[in-house]
Amino acid sequence: MLNTNHAVWRCGNHEISLARPRIMGALNVTPDSFSDGGENLGSEAAVARGLAMLDEGADIIDVGGESTRPGHRPVSPEEEIRRIAPVVRGLVAGGAVVSIDTRHAEVARMGASLGAAIINDVTGFTDPAMVKVAAETDCGCLAMHWDQGGLGSHPAHPGAGRKEVQLDDSRPARPAPVALAVRGGVSQHRFTLPDQAPIMRQIMGFLGDQARVLQRAGVSHDRICLDPGPGFDKFADEDVVIQRATRSMVSMGYPLCTAVSRKRFVGAVAGVDEAALRDAATQGMCIAAVANGSRVLRVHDVAGCAQAVNAYWAVAEKDARQGFVSLGSNVGERVANLTRAVQLIDQIPLTCVANVSHAYETEPAYGISTPVVNCVAEIRTELHPLVLMDHLLKVEDKLGRKRDPNRDPKKPGHTARTIDCDLIWVEGETHQGAKLTLPHPRLGERDYVIVPMEDLMHNPARFLEHGGVRVAERTERVGAVTADLGEIEWA
Structure with a gap:
């Protein structure tokens, strides 16, 4: 912290x-x-x-x-x-x-x-x-x-x-x-x-x-x-x-x-x-x-x-907070999409990328039909979480993310996407709303988030549970990790 x-x-x-x-x-x-x-x-x-x-x-x-x-x-x-x-x-x-x-x-x-x-x-x-x-x-x-x-x-x-x-x-x-x-x-x-x-x-x-x-x-x-x-x-x-x-x-x-x-x-x-x-x-x-x-x-x-x-x-005020962004892609050059997204996040004002997990191939979840490549970026930010979320949506736009205007924002997406940027946790912040919920309501059930976070800290389950997020057992999670695709060269 x-x-x-x-x-x-x-x-x-x-x-x-x-x-x-x-x-x-x-x-x-x-x-x-x-x-x-x-x-x-x-x-x-x-x-x-x-x-x-x-x-x-x-x-x-x-x-x-x-x-x-x-x-x-x-x-x-x-x-x-x-x-x-x-x-x-x-x-x-x-x-x-x-x-x-x-x-x-x-x-x-x-x-x-x-x-x-x-x-x-x-x-x-x-x-x-x-x-x-x-x-x-x-x-x-x-x-x-x-x-x-x-x-x-x-x-x-x-x-x-x-x-x-x-x-x-x-x-x-x-x-x-x-x-x-x-x-x-x-x-x-x-x-x-x-x-x-x-x-x-x-x-x-x-x-x-x-x-x-x-x-x-x-x-x-x-x-x-x-x-x-x-x-x-x-x-x-x-x-x-x-x-x-x-x-x-x-x-x-x-x-x-x-x-x-x-x-x-x-x-x-x-x-x-x-x-x-x-x-x-x-x-x-x-x-x-x-x-x-x-x-x-x-x-x-x-x-x-x-x-x-x-x-x-x-x-x-100098008010840098630790945060985590979950990134996923299942369209086009998937690892390259993650790399470019991390680079764009590092360019957000009052925000920097501190570390990035490996890229992982994961099973499709929430109705998506093809495998996904995921990673997690650890950030430091001095922006309000809602302001940061607006910047992350702009990153998605720059990478060609297409959205269904009729989709319920409170439900997980069911469409292919070049990039998905989920703000999943920010130090000291809880929030509820259609635009953003912190911590992310499905954070603890996602294998494609918990496993990449293991690259960034010793015990993410204990870290998250200390903040009130229950982490499911590996066998109970969705989006299981199937392969380690190595480091993301983003710097």
Whole structure:
């Protein structure tokens, strides 16, 4: 293994590595969400949108059945369950890591029973019933700060001592600043923002207290993630102060979620009134948060955020990962096809080939009618796996790979091909989606992968099983190796 950062967020059966930023796609199954209300209201459309987010770069899908926009209409737990249950069921069946965005214990319990891996509680697990659900499941817990009375960050705070419900967006009014002196009849002010200290004492104190409540109930430290709750009964100025304090919140020792997507304060600082047009500004704030240690980004525009964060990460961080690509050819000069594919992979940006196995003749598998020549290339890459997969598909195109446009991408191919490039494993990465699944779901059953990997390491079965991949016995595998065709001269 190349990396030494082994921080993970444990969520049900999933261990989400936080060695790089993770994207949580917001999927609102409500008619009145502040940024995308009604777009995904039907369960089939919502499931399709959630699965599409996986291919766009989402690591987690956060499903919400109750809007938290200003002036929202609260819904009963029964109505919330009716809205989201089929969506959760469909996304879990599709392999997604699902988060339930709810403040109701009944909804959280239902989600966990259907396979949801995370409980995202906007009230920060202040309800003992929610704490009980967290303790009785193995879900990850996302605890958010929300004080409906406001932060009271300024002596002239208009909401001090008064409860003002303003959900999922910044309160429109700004607190009146304190006049420090009068010169020439004009009030003079010293600061553009309120003092950070009282704001962060309140937020970090609350989040720390709630994390300890969860731990005392039996929730392990590595299941807890924190969210300062931008936009929830907070002024725009206060939200900016909170975002500037990201590094301080990260120092508490828990993963930190940045959930600023399309919020009013984001539009305020960027000059964008319409929520749906605030994605570029959202991405700017997300990159600032990542630079200061936040590792979970909750956004609506997954594709745009993934593009921005991947570009930032590539130039800001040295993050080389070990990976393996399985190559196969059963058309034309098969060994030459493998050789050229390896050479093209070595030319992919931020990627190099470290080693290549021998070429092996193997029995046809998955409906292919002719023998195949296979090898495995060990690589080092600093690209996001989905970005790397796009490059591998381009390698296939350059070598004349023909694809059936009607083929189910989740099923193995049944056609001849000049080259097949399967990204089968990347260090610290798990992913589900139509474009890419990591580790490869059939990795452990393929003799034409396991045998070539023996050229690259002492015991690939033990290596893979340590990462959760079961390797079948030789007699149970498909695509049996029949001949060693020797080294591939690719350098």
